[in-house]
Amino acid sequence: MGEVQLQEERDAIGGRLRRIRKERGFTQKKLVEVIKGKIDYSYIGKIERGEQLPSIKVLKRISDALSVPLGYFFHNTMVSTLMEIANEDIKDIAGNENKRSFLKAAKMLHDDDVPLIREIIDVLIRHRNGGILENTEELLLKLK
Numbered sequence: 718m719g720e721v722q723l724q725e726e727r728d729a730i731g732g733r734l735r736r737i738r739k740e741r742g743f744t745q746k747k748l749v750e751v752i753k754g755k756i757d758y759s760y761i762g763k764i765e766r767g768e769q770l771p772s773i774k775v776l777k778r779i780s781d782a783l784s785v786p787l788g789y790f791f792h793n794t795m796v797s798t799l800m801e802i803a804n805e806d807i808k809d810i811a812g813n814e815n816k817r818s819f820l821k822a823a824k825m826l827h828d829d830d831v832p833l834i835r836e837i838i839d840v841l842i843r844h845r846n847g848g849i850l851e852n853t854e855e856l857l858l859k860l861k
Contacts, residue, residue: 728767730776730790735765737783752782 738748738761745758745765756775763769771779773787780787810816826834 723770724767726791727764727770730770731765731767733790734761734779737785737789738765741783743783748779748782752778754778 738745743751745761748761749756749758756778760769760771761779764771776790777787780789810820823834
């Protein structure tokens with residue numbers, strides 16, 4: 718995605734956030750009080766001005782607080798791009814019984830267990846790659 722497209726997405730998400738926040742009667746400060754997890758109200762302002770593109774995780778928390786679906790914030794083009802990426806991952810997982818089984822088991826994990834599982838995955842990846850890679854983030858960067 719080019720810088721112009723990225724800025725358009727930031728502006729669109731920010732505009733939608735401002736619109737729905739005001740429709741719901743929230744100030745930025747009041748909104749952060751109802752969002753699960755800590756977010757500074759100035760961060761909401763940055764999103765609304767198109768200065769910051771929030772992560773999907775943060776945007777999901779905002780959408781939950783405002784009682785709107787996550788898709789409310791996205792242009793159709795960005796949603797279709799995300800779906801294309803997700804579809805490749807889904808095809809890979811769907812074609813592998815072990816990966817499907819792993820995902821089913823992962824759904825039952827407690828949130829506190831996820832960091833440990835992530836560390837185990839990092840160790841396995843380093844082992845498979847001869848200890849060259851430091852972590853899964855480095856692997857993902859190398860795959861891009």
